[in-house]
Amino acid sequence: MSRMLRLTRRSFTLGLLVLACACKGESKGSGPAEEGGKKGRFVIGMSQCNLGEPWRVQMNADIAAAAKEHPEIEVIFKDAQNDTLKQRAHVEELASAKVDVLLVSPKEAQPLTEPIGKAFDAGIPVIVLDRAVLGERFTTFIGADNKKIGRAAGEWVKKVLGGKGKVVELKGLMTSTPGQDRSAGFREAIAGSEIAIVFEADMKWLEPEARKEMDSALARLPKIDLVYAHNDPGAHGAYLAARAAGREKEMKFVGIDALPHEGVSYVAQGILDATFQYPTGGREAVETALRIRKGEKVPKTITLGSRRFTKDDVQKGGEIIE
Amino acid sequence: MTEHQSSLQTPARRSPGKTSAWHRSSLARALFSLALVLMLGVIFPAEGAFFRLGTHQGALRQASVVGILACGLLPVILAGGIDLSVGSVLGLSAVVAAKLSIHAGEPAWLSVLLVLGMGAACGAASGSVVAFARVQPFVATLAMMVFARGLAKTTSGGTKVATAVPGPDGVLRYVEVPPLFRALDAQVLDGSVATVTLVFLAIAAIVGFLCARHRLGRYLYAVGGNEEAARLSGVPVRATKILAYVISGLCAAAAGICQAAQEQQGDPEAGVTYELTAIAMVVIGGTSLKGGRGGMGLTLLGVLTIGYLDKILSINAVPEASRLMLTGAIVIVAAVAQKNS
Structure with missing residues (x-):
C-alpha cells in the first residue's frame, strides 16, 4: 500500500514537472x-x-x-x-x-x-x-483600423465591378470586433451603388467552414460576381469550392490580412484577385x-x-x- | 448456430431474439431522425437548392471527413471506450501529409503509408495506456489530444503547410499541388461523387466488416458488454482494446490526408472539435456510449443525419447563433428518440 502511495506521489511530481515545462511558454x-x-x-x-x-x-x-x-x-x-x-x-x-x-x-x-x-x-x-x-x-x-481596411476593400470592389454586381460575403466571427468592422467598412463603401450582397454567412475565420458556406452559395445562386471574405483563408476556401464546381472563372475573390505565406502568396499564384493587408x-x-x-x-x-x-x-x- | 457460439458472440447481451428486436427498433429510430432532418430540407429548400444534385454531392463530401472519424470511433465505443484525440490526430496527419507530399515531394504511396503508420502509432499509444496502465479512456485520449495538437504545431512551425514553400533565404517558392491531393479532391464517376466520399464509404465497409463479421468484432462487443465476463471467456481484452484504438488512429490519419487534400495545405489547427461531431454521429445512430451495442449501419445513418442537418442550415443561410441553437435542439430530439431502446 505504501509502495503504491509512493509510486502515485512520484508520478504526481513527475506530472507536475512536465506540466511546469509545458506551461512555461x-x-x-x-x-x-x-x-x-x-x-x-x-x-x-x-x-x-x-x-x-x-x-x-x-x-x-x-x-x-x-x-x-x-x-x-x-x-x-x-x-x-x-x-x-x-x-x-x-x-x-x-x-x-x-x-x-x-x-x-x-x-x-x-x-x-x-x-x-x-x-x-x-x-x-x-x-x-x-x-x-x-x-x-x-x-x-x-x-x-479594420473599418478603414474594410472600406478600402469596398472601394476597390466598387471600382472593379463598375459599381454593379452580386457579392457573397463570408464573414469572420460576427461576435468579434474585427469581423464587425470589416463588414461595416465594406458595406459603408458599397452603399449607394448597385452592388448587392446576395449571400452572407459566418465562416468563423476557418477555411473549411468558408468552403462549406461557399458550396451553399454556389448551389443557391446561378451568378456570383465577387466573393469578399474577411480573411485570406476564407477567400481561399471559397476559391476551392468554386473551382470544384467549375465556376472559379465566373467571379473574383478578395481577402484580408495579406500575410506573406498566405494572402500574398495566393495573389501571386493567381488564386485571389486582391488582398488587403492587416499589418x-x-x-x-x-x-x-x-x-x-x-x-x-x-x-x-x-x-x-x-x-x-x-x-x-x-x-x-x-x-x-x- | 449452436448455443455455445451464440453465447460467445453476444456474451453480455440479451437473448438473440430480443437483441435483433433491439437492433430493428434502433434502426427505425435512426431512420426517423434522418427523415426528420430531410423533411426540414423539403420544407425549407432554399429556392430549390435542396433539390439540386450538387447539394447532395456537397453534403456527402462535407460529411466524409468527419464520417471517417466516426467510422474509427465505432470500434472504440463498442468496446466501451472513447477517443477524444481523433481531431488532433487529424490535424497532425494533415500537417505531416502536406509536409511529405508538398514540401518533400514524396510519392503518394509513401506519404500515405507514413501518415497511416503515424496515426496507428498514436492509436497504439493511447490504447496501450488504456489497456496496460488502466488509465480512463477519457483521460488517456485527452492527453493524446493535447499532445498531438502540440506536435502538429511544432512540426508545422505554427503556420499552414501550403504550396508556398519558404526557402533557406526566406524567399517563398511556389510548387504545384501534388497529384495525391488533386486526386482526392476530384469528383469521379462522371463527376457524380467526390473521391473523399468513396474513401469514406470504403473505410466504412472495412470497419463495418470487422465489427459485424470478423472475430475482432465479436471481441469488441464482448469487451464493451462486460469486460470481466469477456476476460473469463478467453477474450484477449487488452489486445482487443489496443486494436480498437489503432483502428481509430488509422481512420483519423486517413481523414487528415483527406482534409489536407481538400484544403490543399496542412493546417495545424485542422480538426478542432471534430471529435465531438464524430462522437455525436456515432451516438445519434444509436450506438451506446456504454459499449457493447450498435453497428456500422447505424453509424452511417448518424453521419447522414448530422451531415444533412449541417447542409440544410447552410443553404438556407441561417445565422450562426440560430444554427447552434437549432443543431442543439435537433440533436436532443434525435438522442431522446434513441433512448429507451
Missing part, C-alpha cells in the same frame, strides 16, 4: 534582468496573447526580424496561449525583470489594463499592440521602442497604414492605401 530568457540597460544592451519584453493564429506568429516574426537589425536588442518572447491570467502573470514577470521596453498584445482590455498600468507607473515604457487597453496608463498604442505592427513596435530609448516623444496612438496587393503590383510589394 517562453522561447528565450535566462535572467536578462540583472543586465538590462547595462553594457549598452537593450531588452525588450514581448507578451503575446496567443500564438495559435498565423497572424500573431507573423507579428512575433516581424519583431524578431526588426530586432535582428540592431545587435544591441534582446527580445524576450512570452506566449500566454490565449489565457488572460497567464498573460497577466507574463506582464508582471517582465515588469519585475525591469525590461527596457515592454510590448504587449493583449488578449482583452479590462483584465490587462491594471497590470499594464502598474508596469507603466513603475517607469517602464509600454507599447500596446493591436488591441487597446482602457485608460491612459501606457506609452503608445500601435494598431490598424502586425511588429516592425513599427521595435522602431518605436528605439525612439523611446533615444528620448524622443512618441504619439499616444499610431495607426498603421495598409497595403493592397493585386496581380499587377504583388511583385513590387503592393500599393499603399490612401
Whole structure:
C-alpha cells in the first residue's frame, strides 16, 4: 500500500514537472534582468496573447526580424496561449525583470489594463499592440483600423465591378470586433451603388467552414460576381469550392490580412484577385521602442497604414492605401 | 448456430431474439431522425437548392471527413471506450501529409503509408495506456489530444503547410499541388461523387466488416458488454482494446490526408472539435456510449443525419447563433428518440 502511495506521489511530481515545462511558454530568457540597460544592451519584453493564429506568429516574426537589425536588442518572447491570467502573470514577470521596453498584445482590455498600468507607473515604457487597453496608463498604442481596411476593400470592389454586381460575403466571427468592422467598412463603401450582397454567412475565420458556406452559395445562386471574405483563408476556401464546381472563372475573390505565406502568396499564384493587408505592427513596435530609448516623444496612438496587393503590383510589394 | 457460439458472440447481451428486436427498433429510430432532418430540407429548400444534385454531392463530401472519424470511433465505443484525440490526430496527419507530399515531394504511396503508420502509432499509444496502465479512456485520449495538437504545431512551425514553400533565404517558392491531393479532391464517376466520399464509404465497409463479421468484432462487443465476463471467456481484452484504438488512429490519419487534400495545405489547427461531431454521429445512430451495442449501419445513418442537418442550415443561410441553437435542439430530439431502446 505504501509502495503504491509512493509510486502515485512520484508520478504526481513527475506530472507536475512536465506540466511546469509545458506551461512555461517562453522561447528565450535566462535572467536578462540583472543586465538590462547595462553594457549598452537593450531588452525588450514581448507578451503575446496567443500564438495559435498565423497572424500573431507573423507579428512575433516581424519583431524578431526588426530586432535582428540592431545587435544591441534582446527580445524576450512570452506566449500566454490565449489565457488572460497567464498573460497577466507574463506582464508582471517582465515588469519585475525591469525590461527596457515592454510590448504587449493583449488578449482583452479590462483584465490587462491594471497590470499594464502598474508596469507603466513603475517607469517602464509600454507599447500596446493591436488591441487597446482602457485608460491612459501606457506609452503608445500601435494598431490598424479594420473599418478603414474594410472600406478600402469596398472601394476597390466598387471600382472593379463598375459599381454593379452580386457579392457573397463570408464573414469572420460576427461576435468579434474585427469581423464587425470589416463588414461595416465594406458595406459603408458599397452603399449607394448597385452592388448587392446576395449571400452572407459566418465562416468563423476557418477555411473549411468558408468552403462549406461557399458550396451553399454556389448551389443557391446561378451568378456570383465577387466573393469578399474577411480573411485570406476564407477567400481561399471559397476559391476551392468554386473551382470544384467549375465556376472559379465566373467571379473574383478578395481577402484580408495579406500575410506573406498566405494572402500574398495566393495573389501571386493567381488564386485571389486582391488582398488587403492587416499589418502586425511588429516592425513599427521595435522602431518605436528605439525612439523611446533615444528620448524622443512618441504619439499616444499610431495607426498603421495598409497595403493592397493585386496581380499587377504583388511583385513590387503592393500599393499603399490612401 | 449452436448455443455455445451464440453465447460467445453476444456474451453480455440479451437473448438473440430480443437483441435483433433491439437492433430493428434502433434502426427505425435512426431512420426517423434522418427523415426528420430531410423533411426540414423539403420544407425549407432554399429556392430549390435542396433539390439540386450538387447539394447532395456537397453534403456527402462535407460529411466524409468527419464520417471517417466516426467510422474509427465505432470500434472504440463498442468496446466501451472513447477517443477524444481523433481531431488532433487529424490535424497532425494533415500537417505531416502536406509536409511529405508538398514540401518533400514524396510519392503518394509513401506519404500515405507514413501518415497511416503515424496515426496507428498514436492509436497504439493511447490504447496501450488504456489497456496496460488502466488509465480512463477519457483521460488517456485527452492527453493524446493535447499532445498531438502540440506536435502538429511544432512540426508545422505554427503556420499552414501550403504550396508556398519558404526557402533557406526566406524567399517563398511556389510548387504545384501534388497529384495525391488533386486526386482526392476530384469528383469521379462522371463527376457524380467526390473521391473523399468513396474513401469514406470504403473505410466504412472495412470497419463495418470487422465489427459485424470478423472475430475482432465479436471481441469488441464482448469487451464493451462486460469486460470481466469477456476476460473469463478467453477474450484477449487488452489486445482487443489496443486494436480498437489503432483502428481509430488509422481512420483519423486517413481523414487528415483527406482534409489536407481538400484544403490543399496542412493546417495545424485542422480538426478542432471534430471529435465531438464524430462522437455525436456515432451516438445519434444509436450506438451506446456504454459499449457493447450498435453497428456500422447505424453509424452511417448518424453521419447522414448530422451531415444533412449541417447542409440544410447552410443553404438556407441561417445565422450562426440560430444554427447552434437549432443543431442543439435537433440533436436532443434525435438522442431522446434513441433512448429507451
